[in-house]
Amino acid sequence: xxxxxxxxxxxxxxxxxxxxxxxxxxxxxxxxxxxxxxxxxxxxxxxxxxxxxxxxxxxxxxxxxxxxxxxxxxxxxxxxxxxxxxxxxxxxxxxxxxxxxxxxxxxxxxxxxxxxxxxxxxxxxxxxxxxxxxxxxxxxxxxxxxxxxxxxxxxxxxxxxxxxxxxxxxxxxxxxxxxxxxxxxxxxxxxxxxxxxxxxxxxxxxxxxxxxxxxxxxxxxxxxxxxxxxxxxxxxxxxxxxxxxxxxxxxxxxxxxxxxxxxxxxxxxxxxxxxxxxxxxxxxxxxxxxxxxxxxxxxxxxxxxxxxxxxxxxxxxxxxxxxxxxxxxxxxxxxxxxxxxxxxxxxxxxxxxxxxxxxxxxxxxxxxxxxxxxxxxxxxxxxxxxxxxxxxxxxxxxxxxxxxxxxxxxxxxxxxxxxxxxxxxxxxxxxxxxxxxxxxxxxxxxxxxxxxxxxxxxxxxxxxxxxxxxxxxxxxxxxxxxxxxxxxxxxxxxxxxxxxxxxxxxxxxxxxxxxxxxxxxxxxxxxxxxxxxxxxxxxxxxxxxxxxxxxxxxxxxxxxxxxxxxxxxxxxxxxxxxxxxxxxxxxxxxxxxxxxxxxxxxxxxxxxxxxxxxxxxxxxxxxxxxxxxxxxxxxxxxxxxxxxxxxxxxxxxxxxxxxxxxxxxxxxxxxxxxxxxxx
Numbered sequence: 001x002x003x004x005x006x007x008x009x010x011x012x013x014x015x016x017x018x019x020x021x022x023x024x025x026x027x028x029x030x031x032x033x034x035x036x037x038x039x040x041x042x043x044x045x046x047x048x049x050x051x052x053x054x055x056x057x058x059x060x061x062x063x064x065x066x067x068x069x070x071x072x073x074x075x076x077x078x079x080x081x082x083x084x085x086x087x088x089x090x091x092x093x094x095x096x097x098x099x100x101x102x103x104x105x106x107x108x109x110x111x112x113x114x115x116x117x118x119x120x121x122x123x124x125x126x127x128x129x130x131x132x133x134x135x136x137x138x139x140x141x142x143x144x145x146x147x148x149x150x151x152x153x154x155x156x157x158x159x160x161x162x163x164x165x166x167x168x169x170x171x172x173x174x175x176x177x178x179x180x181x182x183x184x185x186x187x188x189x190x191x192x193x194x195x196x197x198x199x200x201x202x203x204x205x206x207x208x209x210x211x212x213x214x215x216x217x218x219x220x221x222x223x224x225x226x227x228x229x230x231x232x233x234x235x236x237x238x239x240x241x242x243x244x245x246x247x248x249x250x251x252x253x254x255x256x257x258x259x260x261x262x263x264x265x266x267x268x269x270x271x272x273x274x275x276x277x278x279x280x281x282x283x284x285x286x287x288x289x290x291x292x293x294x295x296x297x298x299x300x301x302x303x304x305x306x307x308x309x310x311x312x313x314x315x316x317x318x319x320x321x322x323x324x325x326x327x328x329x330x331x332x333x334x335x336x337x338x339x340x341x342x343x344x345x346x347x348x349x350x351x352x353x354x355x356x357x358x359x360x361x362x363x364x365x366x367x368x369x370x371x372x373x374x375x376x377x378x379x380x381x382x383x384x385x386x387x388x389x390x391x392x393x394x395x396x397x398x399x400x401x402x403x404x405x406x407x408x409x410x411x412x413x414x415x416x417x418x419x420x421x422x423x424x425x426x427x428x429x430x431x432x433x434x435x436x437x438x439x440x441x442x443x444x445x446x447x448x449x450x451x452x453x454x455x456x457x458x459x460x461x462x463x464x465x466x467x468x469x470x471x472x473x474x475x476x477x478x479x480x481x482x483x484x485x486x487x488x489x490x491x492x493x494x495x496x497x498x499x500x501x502x503x504x505x506x507x508x509x510x511x512x513x514x515x516x517x518x519x520x521x522x523x524x525x526x527x528x529x530x531x532x533x534x535x536x537x538x539x540x541x542x543x544x545x546x547x548x549x550x551x552x553x554x555x556x557x558x559x560x561x562x563x564x565x566x567x568x569x570x571x572x573x574x575x576x577x578x579x580x581x582x583x584x585x586x587x588x589x590x591x592x593x594x595x596x597x598x599x600x601x602x603x604x605x606x607x608x609x610x611x612x613x614x615x616x617x618x619x620x621x622x623x624x625x626x627x628x629x630x631x632x633x634x635x636x637x638x639x640x641x642x643x644x645x646x647x648x649x650x651x652x653x654x655x656x657x658x659x660x661x662x663x664x665x666x667x668x669x670x671x672x673x674x675x676x677x678x679x
Contacts, residue, residue: 020105020119021164024189026174028203028226035197035204038211042197045309050110051195055117055171058088058104064114065132065139072130075141076148077156079130090116090128095157097150106193108163108171110134112372115142117163123178123186125163129156133372142370153588164188165556169254170243173199176253181555184587200239200308202226202256227257230308233301237290240302241266245287246273250514250550261483261515268460268488271434277384277393277427278457280377283369290378291456291484298334318343321359349416355400365396384425385409391431426457433464441471448474448485455482459489466492475504487515494523502527509539518547526570558588565597577601585614590621596631608639626655630662637669642676645669 036043046052056062060083067083080091087103094100105125108115112135116128129142143154153159160166164186169175174191191198198204203226211222229235238260241247247264254263266287267273273282278292290296305320306313313320322343324330329337341347342359350356362383364376383396388406397409414420426447433440447453447461462477462485473496477489490508493501501523508520521543529537547567554560565580578601584594595618602611615632619625633648649666656662 020123021125021168021186021188021190023191023193024176026176026191026203028205029174029191029198030204030208032173032192032196032198034208039197042309045307046197049310049312051199051311053110054108054195055193056107057193058107058116060086062107063088063104064107064110064134065116066137070139072139072141074146075129075143076146077129077141079128079139081139088116090118090130095120095150104128108167112374113140113370120157122184123164123188125168126157127161127163127167129161131370135372140371144371159556159558159587162556169249171195174203174253177553177556179556181552181583184556186556195243198225198256200227200230200256226255229257229259233299233304234296236301236303237287237296241287244285246282246284247287248550249553250518250546252549252553259483259513261487261513263514265487265515265519266456266484268456268463268484269430270460270463275393275427276391276431276434277387277425278379279381279393280367280375280379283375285375286378288456290380292379292454293381294336295380297454298336300334318357318359325359349412361400362396365394365399383409383413385413386422387425387427391428393427393431426453426461430460430464433468436468438469441465441469444468445471445474448477455480455484458482459484459487462488462492466495472496472500478504478508483511483513483516486511487513487519490516490519490523493520498527498531502531506533506536509536509543514546518543518550522547522567525567556587558584558591558594561587562591562594562597565594569597569601574601574605585618589618590623592618592622592624592627596627599631599635603635603638608635611635624655626652626659626662629655630659630665633665633669637665642669642673646673 036046053062065081067081067088070081072079072081078092082089082091082101084101089101089103091099091101094102102118104116105119106117108117108127112133114132114134116131117125118128120126129148130139131142132138133140148155150157153161155161163171164177164179168177168188168190172190172193173196176189178187178189179185180187206223207225208222214220214222227239229239239257241260242254242256242264245264246267248267249264251263260266267284269278269288269292273284274288275281278289280289302308304314315323324334324337325340325342327339327341329339331337345352345357348357348359348362355361360376363380364378366374366376368374384393385395385397385406385408387393388395388398389410395406395409397412398404398406401409429440429443429447433444444461444465448458448465450458458477458480459482462473465471465473473489473492477485478493480486480489486508490505490511493505505520505524508516509524511517511520521540524532524540525544532540544567548564551560551564551567555564561580561584565577565584568574568576568580578598581594581598581601584591585598588594595614599611599614602608602614612632612635615628615635618628622628629648629652633645633652636642636645636648646666646669649662649669652659652662653666
């Protein structure tokens with residue numbers, strides 16, 4: 001077969017091109033056109049929406065950027081953007097650093113930016129780091145600080161810029177990753193290359209066939225679509241959370257309408273993701289924030305504020321909020337509403353129509369992600385500059401009044417609304433825990449038991465308790481009515497003594513939700529069969545298989561390989577543990593926990609030289625080499641190589657002079673050397 005000259009110019013093999021993600025059949029789905037032709041009103045709203053254009057083939061109609069020879073240099077990248085007939089290419093460096101024209105197969109998003117996806121070997125689509133600003137109509141770097149070298153997982157060819165792993169499941173319908181763990185390649189498919197009707201309503205084949213039959217029979221109603229969960233407020237929020245959340249996948253193929261915690265484990269309010277008081281920090285999307293809100297607790301659904309098909313707010317400006325928050329409230333659905341004029345200077349104490357007068361200015365502050373994409377915090381909280389003064393979290397007041405102090409902002413609020421006695425905020429407890437304050441253990445336990453707090457806060461308190469101390473996890477968390485708390489508690493109990501785990505965890509093996517069941521099974525993985533009730537043994541075995549399947553669904557993530565290694569290790573499978581530790585390190589060389597786990601495993605099996613090699617190989621790529629030097633020092637001590645142990649521990653102490661473990665071991669080695677040298 002003769003290759004088209006254009007593809008030869010790109011320097012791509014036919015195998016690489018053929019392996020690129022593409023449409024694939026799914027038995028319960030129908031072509032999107034069948035939905036749109038019948039539901040014309042919804043189709044008109046969906047057309048042109050961000051969901052409809054979540055991902056598009058790179059055609060002249062879809063591509064928004066300037067490909068008429070435009071050049072860009074910045075963030076460590078240089079590129080020229082060209083159009084070759086109907087095709088679009090990026091003239092940049094290939095994987096060998098040589099000049100090449102790289103084809104653009106798809107574009108991701110439409111507003112306020114559009115990214116380019118470039119096919120690469122192994123069935124990968126990679127997100128190019130130079131994107132198009134659709135408002136300013138210019139190219140810009142998503143990493144203006146630069147410094148991301150080829151070979152890094154953060155480089156555009158790296159693992160964390162891989163569409164298959166990071167983006168595809170939420171920009172397509174009926175996504176199947178198709179990852180081959182042994183080959184580290186993908187055979188990714190989708191039913192539709194955007195977020196279509198069946199992404200939310202579920203597979204439409206039975207509905208469409210029954211509709212055709214009803215029409216042929218001259219009457220009757222078709223079967224409903226597969227997903228009936230959209231009717232309930234919390235169920236609907238969970239449906240949206242399948243994409244609008246930071247979460248870990250538990251299944252290869254998600255099914256619209258299945259319970260969230262049967263398919264995903266949502267992240268808690270962790271450091272690096274959220275500020276201590278729960279405000280968004282990293283790109284966490286909306287779910288974790290919204291679960292903290294009073295509106296979620298009251299049963300407000302996503303579609304109360306957003307049209308489900310266009311995605312747009314149901315009203316502009318303050319009109320959206322005062323549809324409920326007004327002097328003439330309808331308490332039928334939301335009995336807690338107060339009759340009050342919120343859209344007035346008497347409430348917001350800013351001039352009407354000016355900055356600060358919009359509800360979202362104070363209650364849903366923006367934060368920019370991907371340089372230009374402003375996203376609102378959906379916790380819909382009251383500004384707390386007093387917390388800023390105490391724990392350093394941001395507040396909406398200083399978004400506009402940056403030159404003013406938090407004390408000034410807190411006093412301004414008091415002048416207008418009066419002094420209020422506020423109970424301790426959970427953010428104060430989490431901030432203290434993050435600082436390592438010892439007295440937080442009791443305060444964290446109190447948060448766990450406070451049923452008035454949002455469930456995601458209680459779940460975070462459970463998780464934090466397990467991380468900061470050896471204090472018991474309150475057992476009531478295992479029976480919490482909300483599954484996010486139960487799942488966190490089941491995982492947290494994994495660090496408790498065996499007798500405690502055996503006493504509390506077995507009932508959770510029968511929990512209604514998969515996330516809770518497999519967390520409990522994982523926490524019981526090291527308990528011998530003979531110490532479990534006979535009825536629990538097959539349950540645990542099946543659930544550990546589910547746990548392994550969940551990790552395999554995310555096996556391209558180094559963290560999933562680490563989880564598989566840890567399970568294999570407690571089950572006595574040293575060969576499996578080593579294989580998964582090594583895969584985790586191959587896929588993320590700076591993954592310190594995996595490197596330390598591998599070294600410990602090797603040393604335990606008499607392979608001390610290999611353990612040392614694994615640790616030393618991590619030094620050039622480590623973000624915290626002190627921990628590796630400490631491990632090397634301890635390994636040398638075990639082998640009675642005291643001079644070597646001293647050198648490694650001194651290197652560790654130079655990097656972390658206040659680390660008590662390093663200092664304690666170094667002092668012991670130096671004392672021993674002083675005694676033996678004096679003999």
